[in-house]
Amino acid sequence: MSMKFDKLMTWKELPAGCLIDEPSTSLRFKTGDWRSMRPVWDSEKCIHCLFCWISCPDSAIKVENEKITGIDYNYCKGCGICASICPPKASAIEMIREEK
Ligand code: SF4
Numbered sequence: 343m344s345m346k347f348d349k350l351m352t353w354k355e356l357p358a359g360c361l362i363d364e365p366s367t368s369l370r371f372k373t374g375d376w377r378s379m380r381p382v383w384d385s386e387k388c389i390h391c392l393f394c395w396i397s398c399p400d401s402a403i404k405v406e407n408e409k410i411t412g413i414d415y416n417y418c419k420g421c422g423i424c425a426s427i428c429p430p431k432a433s434a435i436e437m438i439r440e441e442k
């Protein structure tokens with residue numbers, strides 16, 4: 343069933359299970375907007391072990407020719423897994439507050 347909403351509604355007024363707008367994917371929405379912490383990658387320290395790349399739940403670690411090239415902030419949600427998995431001898435990713 344489709345409904346037309348001609349006024350702003352609170353979430354309590356919405357029918358259960360309704361879809362707002364057309365169905366979509368993260369291709370249309372930059373989910374990195376949700377982030378409160380930002381990973382900062384240091385290319386000088388990185389040993390390209392790819393642990394961060396394989397562990398990132400949002401596929402936000404950018405790789406070219408089996409080397410890390412940076413972080414896609416359009417989709418990184420700032421979970422910090424990459425920083426926690428980065429080997430201590432490298433410590434190539436630091437999490438900082440987003441407003442810095
Ligand atoms: S902070 Fe989380 S989402 Fe962002 S790059 Fe690291 S592992 Fe991926």
Ligand code: SF4
Binds near residue numbers: 391392427432
């Ligand atoms: S886990 Fe750390 S050292 Fe390994 S590729 Fe990622 S940033 Fe580089």
